[in-house]
Amino acid sequence: MSLADRIDTTKVQALLREAAETIVLPRFDSLRGHEIIEKAPGDLVTVADLEAERFLTRELSALLPGSLIVGEEAHSKDPEILRRFEDDGPVWVIDPVDGTKNFTKSSATFCMMVALVERNRPIMGWIHDPLPNRTAIAVDGAGGWLDGQRLTIPEAPPEKDMIGLVNAWYFEEPRRKQVRAEAQARFGHVSSLSCAGQDFLAQAQGKRHFSFYRRLWPWDHAPGALLLREAGGMVERVDGTPYRAGDRVHGLLSAPSAEIWRDLRQFLMSRD
Numbered sequence: 033m034s035l036a037d038r039i040d041t042t043k044v045q046a047l048l049r050e051a052a053e054t055i056v057l058p059r060f061d062s063l064r065g066h067e068i069i070e071k072a073p074g075d076l077v078t079v080a081d082l083e084a085e086r087f088l089t090r091e092l093s094a095l096l097p098g099s100l101i102v103g104e105e106a107h108s109k110d111p112e113i114l115r116r117f118e119d120d121g122p123v124w125v126i127d128p129v130d131g132t133k134n135f136t137k138s139s140a141t142f143c144m145m146v147a148l149v150e151r152n153r154p155i156m157g158w159i160h161d162p163l164p165n166r167t168a169i170a171v172d173g174a175g176g177w178l179d180g181q182r183l184t185i186p187e188a189p190p191e192k193d194m195i196g197l198v199n200a201w202y203f204e205e206p207r208r209k210q211v212r213a214e215a216q217a218r219f220g221h222v223s224s225l226s227c228a229g230q231d232f233l234a235q236a237q238g239k240r241h242f243s244f245y246r247r248l249w250p251w252d253h254a255p256g257a258l259l260l261r262e263a264g265g266m267v268e269r270v271d272g273t274p275y276r277a278g279d280r281v282h283g284l285l286s287a288p289s290a291e292i293w294r295d296l297r298q299f300l301m302s303r304d
Contacts, residue, residue, distance in 0.1 A: 035122055036155050036171055039096065039148065044158050045167045047091050048144050051084045052162035056129060060163075061138040068136050071108050076132050081105055084128035088146065092124045096148075099124055102278075104251040117250070117278025123149045125277065127251035131227030143229035147254035152276040157255030159229045168233055168259055176236055176262035183263040186238040188288045191295075193220040196242035197231060198300070202270075202283055211300065218299065232256025235286060236263040242296055244270070245284040250277045253284060260286055266293040270300060 059067065059080040067079040085103045093099060100116040103126040107113055116123050124146060129135050131142035140163050148156040155172040168183070170176040176183040188194060198215040200208045215222045225231045229252075234240040236259050245253065248269075254277040257267040268275055270283035285300070287293035 035148070035150050036174075039156060041156065041158070041169045041171065043095060044092070044146055044156075045160070045169065047088060047095075048146060048158055048160040048167065049165065051087050051128070052144060052160060052165075055084045055087060056080045056144065057162055060135065063136060076136055077105060077108070078129065078132060078136060080135070081129045081132055084144065085126055088126050088128060089124075092126070092146070096122055096124070098122075099148075101126065102250060104128065104249070107251075114250075114278055114280065117149065117152050117276075120151055123277075125149055125154075125250045125254050127229070127255075130229040130252065131225070134226055141225050141227050141230050143227060143233070145229045145251065145255040147250070147258065147277065149250070149254060149277045152278050154254040154258040154277050157258040159233050159255050159259060161230070161233065168236065170255070170259040170262040172258065172262070174262070176259045178233075178237070183236045183259070185236060185260075185264045185288045188238070188241050188292055189220075191219060194241040195219070195221045195223075196240055196244075197224050198222055198244045199224070199246040202244070202246040214299070228252040229256055232260050232286070235265060235288070236260050238288070242287045242292070243285070244296070244300060246282050248275075248279060248281055248284050253277075257284070257286070264288070266290045268293070270297055272297075 085105045089101050099122040127145040135142040144160040146158045147154045157170040159168040168178045200211045267286040270285045
């Protein structure tokens with residue numbers, strides 16, 4: 033029996049919903065000043081993040097005895113936990129509140145994410161959108177689903193109408209300025225949601241069409257990368273090497289198809 037076969041996806045979904053209902057949503061639009069902490073300049077964490085991660089860490093560990101945990105907030109205290117991906121055993125990845133800055137501003141553009149990783153490869157992923165209480169689930173080789181409905185990325189519009197993200201900070205100047213200008217002229221709209229989970233969920237539904245992320249963090253990208261692939265899209269490092277959850281590298285490119293992925297890569301990597 034494979035590892036994925038041992039996990040009931042609805043149990044993890046139920047844990048995310050419980051954490052949302054009892055920990056996260058009661059703090060939405062009601063955070064007090066002392067409940068928001070700056071981990072580093074511009075990098076925020078709230079009591080909702082911390083308490084939700086503690087809850088999910090405990091419950092997911094119990095759900096799969098012997099598994100390891102890599103949580104965003106635990107990493108901020110101990111960066112060495114990323115070495116857990118070097119182990120052959122299963123690793124849970126937790127982002128208790130993705131889009132924390134949005135959450136502190138009472139914006140609905142946040143979510144909660146979990147992924148199960150085996151040998152550095154995401155094999156299961158969950159993205160829970162708390163306010164509408166909807167959950168996307170992806171299983172390697174078995175598809176991506178949103179509240180029981182299979183996700184299949186619709187045909188993308190022409191480039192001039194495509195919506196996506198280009199993090200030009202991947203590049204040095206003057207290429208950075210050039211990419212920003214060219215992206216704004218080439219595509220319909222280029223913007224960041226400041227929430228990777230909502231971005232990938234929108235791409236899986238065809239509401240957004242591409243993303244180019246600079247920094248790779250497992251909690252930000254592992255669940256969404258798997259969901260987008262299972263919905264029919266392509267997600268790889270921009271250098272063409274396969275995405276691995278624990279790699280600390282720069283440059284992750286996603287698109288609704290392999291053809292569009294190659295066109296986007298050519299645009300980004302061109303030096304003309």
